[in-house]
Amino acid sequence: MRIRLFKEFIIEKLIFLSGIASILFVILIFVFLLKEGLSFFKEINLFKFISGKHWYPISEPEQFGILPMILGSLLVTLGAIIFAVPLSIGAAFYISEVAPGKIKDILKAGIEMLAAIPSVVLGFIGMITLVPLVKNVLHLPTGLTAFSGSIMLGLMSMPTIISISEDAINAVPKSYKEGALALGATRWQAMYRVTIYAALPGIIAASMLGIGRVIGETMAVMMITGNAAVIPHTFFQPVRTLTATIAAEMGETVYGSMHYYSLFAIGIILFIITFIINITADMVLHRKHK
Amino acid sequence: MNKTKQNKIIDKCFGFLGIAATLFGLIMLLVFIIDVLSDGLGRINWSFFTSFPSRKPEQAGILSAWVGSVWTMFITAMIALPLGIGAGIHLEEYARKSRLTNFIEINIANLAGVPSVIYGLLGLGLFVRYLQLDRSVLAGGFTLALLILPVIILSTREALRAVPFSMREASYAVGATKWQTVRYQVLPAAFGNILTGIILAMSRAVGETAPLITIGALTYIAFLPQSPIYFSSGFPYLHFSLKGLFDPFTVLPIQIFNWVSRPQKGFFTNAAAGIIVLLGLTLIMNTLAIILRHHHQKKIRW
Numbered sequence: 001m002r003i004r005l006f007k008e009f010i011i012e013k014l015i016f017l018s019g020i021a022s023i024l025f026v027i028l029i030f031v032f033l034l035k036e037g038l039s040f041f042k043e044i045n046l047f048k049f050i051s052g053k054h055w056y057p058i059s060e061p062e063q064f065g066i067l068p069m070i071l072g073s074l075l076v077t078l079g080a081i082i083f084a085v086p087l088s089i090g091a092a093f094y095i096s097e098v099a100p101g102k103i104k105d106i107l108k109a110g111i112e113m114l115a116a117i118p119s120v121v122l123g124f125i126g127m128i129t130l131v132p133l134v135k136n137v138l139h140l141p142t143g144l145t146a147f148s149g150s151i152m153l154g155l156m157s158m159p160t161i162i163s164i165s166e167d168a169i170n171a172v173p174k175s176y177k178e179g180a181l182a183l184g185a186t187r188w189q190a191m192y193r194v195t196i197y198a199a200l201p202g203i204i205a206a207s208m209l210g211i212g213r214v215i216g217e218t219m220a221v222m223m224i225t226g227n228a229a230v231i232p233h234t235f236f237q238p239v240r241t242l243t244a245t246i247a248a249e250m251g252e253t254v255y256g257s258m259h260y261y262s263l264f265a266i267g268i269i270l271f272i273i274t275f276i277i278n279i280t281a282d283m284v285l286h287r288k289h290k
Numbered sequence: 291m292n293k294t295k296q297n298k299i300i301d302k303c304f305g306f307l308g309i310a311a312t313l314f315g316l317i318m319l320l321v322f323i324i325d326v327l328s329d330g331l332g333r334i335n336w337s338f339f340t341s342f343p344s345r346k347p348e349q350a351g352i353l354s355a356w357v358g359s360v361w362t363m364f365i366t367a368m369i370a371l372p373l374g375i376g377a378g379i380h381l382e383e384y385a386r387k388s389r390l391t392n393f394i395e396i397n398i399a400n401l402a403g404v405p406s407v408i409y410g411l412l413g414l415g416l417f418v419r420y421l422q423l424d425r426s427v428l429a430g431g432f433t434l435a436l437l438i439l440p441v442i443i444l445s446t447r448e449a450l451r452a453v454p455f456s457m458r459e460a461s462y463a464v465g466a467t468k469w470q471t472v473r474y475q476v477l478p479a480a481f482g483n484i485l486t487g488i489i490l491a492m493s494r495a496v497g498e499t500a501p502l503i504t505i506g507a508l509t510y511i512a513f514l515p516q517s518p519i520y521f522s523s524g525f526p527y528l529h530f531s532l533k534g535l536f537d538p539f540t541v542l543p544i545q546i547f548n549w550v551s552r553p554q555k556g557f558f559t560n561a562a563a564g565i566i567v568l569l570g571l572t573l574i575m576n577t578l579a580i581i582l583r584h585h586h587q588k589k590i591r592w
Contacts, residue, residue, distance in 0.1 A: 008467060008468075008469040008470075011469055012384070012468070012469055014376065015376045015379050015380050015384065016380055016384065017376075018372060018373045018375075018376025018377055018380065019376055019377040019379070019380025019381060019384075019385070020380075021373060022373040022374060022376070022377040022443065023377065023394050023397075023398070025373075025436070025439070027397070030412075032412065032415055032416055032420075033408070033411060033412055033415065036411075036415050086311075087311045087314055087315065088311075089311075090307055090308050090310075090311030090312070091308065091311045091312035091315075093308055094305070094308025094309060094311065094312050095312060098304075098305050098308050099308075099312075107312055107316075109580055110316050111316070112576065112580060113576055113577075114315065114316065114319060116493055116494075116497075116572050116573065116575075116576040117319075117497075117569065117572065118496070118497025118498070118499070118543055118568060118569075118572060119497070119499065120497065120499045120543040120546055120547055120565075120568075121543075121546075121565050121568060121569055123547075123550075124326065124546065124550055124561060124562070124565055125319075125322045125323060125325075125326050125565075126322075127550065128325070128326065128329075128558065128562075129321075129322045129325050129326070130322070155315050155318065155319060158315045162312075186297045186298065186300070186301045187301050187304075188297070188300050188301040188303075188304040189297065189301075191304070209403065212403050213403075215405070216403075216404070216405025216406065216407070216408075217405070218405065218406065218407045218499075218500035219499045219500050219503075219543075219547065222500075223547075223550065243405055243407045243500070246407050246410070246411065246504060247407050247410070247500045247503050247504050250410070250411070250414065250503075250505075250506065251503065251504075251506050255419060263411070264411055264415070267407075267408050267411040270407075270408060271404060271405075271408055274403060274404055274405055275400055275404070277403075278399070278400045278403040279396070282396065282399060282400070
């Protein structure tokens with residue numbers, strides 16, 4: 001009895017430790033990120049960093065302006081969302097309201113598979129199929145554009161948006177729809193006049209999480225969007241995103257140089273952007289539950 | 291045409307549009323993937339798995355890449371699984387509801403959504419530089435472990451939460467302690483879902499590229515990390531060594547990316563072949579997870 005109690009005590013303490021450890025770990029690490037990045041902002045003004053138009057991290061004199069990358073990230077994300085949100089909402093409605101049981105299972109499995117494809121694979125696929133296609137169909141000098149990136153990232157964000165929207169649609173009380181149908185509405189009318197409004201917070205949250213996924217995506221954009229650090233004017237020119245800048249340049253930086261710290265600073269900006277998006281989506285979702 | 295008829299037609303159209311929207315992404319991707327696969331399929335043979343990368347595309351293989359992937363996955367699992375599952379059990383079964391746990395919960399949920407490239411920065415700053423692990427297998431494994439830790443915590447908690455409270459109460463009622471309840475009732479009931487979560491998290495780690503590129507693993511590697519067990523002709527014949535943990539490494543997705551960035555056409559075929567292997571691996575893992583979950587849902591009825 002004593003031994004068993006002792007054993008239990010040890011195990012429970014171990015569980016407690018691993019719980020605390022992993023949480024501490026995670027928090028400490030973000031403190032670390034801040035520490036590395038903030039030393040950069042002592043030298044360079046935050047406002048100048050964000051609004052600077054030129055990114056020449058290793059020329060003399062060096063210039064750290066990430067406006068082109070911020071705009072690049074925004075442009076690709078905007079395009080992806082315009083492409084993915086309507087399709088995903090349509091798909092979510094079809095899966096939860098229209099599709100018969102068997103087809104529903106198959107489609108859900110298919111969408112889960114879509115979510116599982118590594119981004120380097122999607123990048124490669126986009127590079128050898130979509131990029132030449134965009135170039136030839138639209139008669140552009142290069143197919144490595146924000147537009148191509150948007151389509152590929154739109155595809156990537158669809159599983160997230162579809163599955164969370166579908167949950168939201170399923171959570172709408174059946175009585176709402178039945179009420180509409182009883183009043184003589186068709187299935188379609190019940191959907192776009194009643195169900196969609198009830199599920200709206202969930203759908204908005206789903207779209208925001210989709211945006212979060214797109215902004216943070218690295219490999220596919222790095223391979224498809226052309227990586228030109230200039231301020232974009234249209235969808236059909238090469239852009240460079242925040243994430244691609246970090247991944248592409250970190251390998252070449254000298255440890256402890258301004259360039260090294262500037263990439264951590266970009267990391268902080270990116271972290272803050274995604275954090276705000278995720279927190280907001282979380283709040284929208286939770287308000288719905290109340 | 292009267293209104294009712296019109297509405298009925300719109301209704302039909304919607305059904306059709308819904309199918310189109312659902313299938314659009316899937317079919318588009320399927321066509322693209324088949325296009326790629328047909329490129330790479332001819333390149334897959336035994337020597338592709340047993341050769342090191344090379345300057346000549348026809349001779350290059352993925353030996354160092356897949357061995358590196360196995361190493362990193364092993365380290366990642368060794369760290370992330372105990373910590374993640376432990377943290378999940380702690381938060382769900384033991385921790386009292388308080389402001390602090392609430393704060394922690396929100397943070398973990400958010401960390402699961404942080405871009406993977408940021409974990410690369412953390413790995414670089416913390417493991418590669420600060421702890422001076424250099425660009426070793428260990429640093430790579432640690433980085434990926436951090437990346438999937440929040441995912442594992444979340445899925446463990448969700449699995450535990452799905453176990454009905456009455457099961458715990460019944461266990462307490464017959465005199466079981468807290469740990470006995472968790473160990474003999476809750477964990478077995480949640481096991482299938484926890485396993486599903488683990489497999490999905492590991493499949494994400496296998497395909498992850500950006501954080502490893504950020505910590506600087508994008509290099510030409512034509513050797514393997516020192517094997518943990520090896521034989522020698524002299525006494526004591528069998529050796530154990532952990533030196534391999536500190537060797538530089540490459541992984542499958544990075545090898546693919548490396549080949550993609552080469553100008554020669556032959557390397558594209560290699561990349562396509564590498565992608566078949568990687569895609570096959572992740573799809574097998576995901577199918578397994580889906581089957582497991584389906585099986586589990588069928589088996590348990592409460």
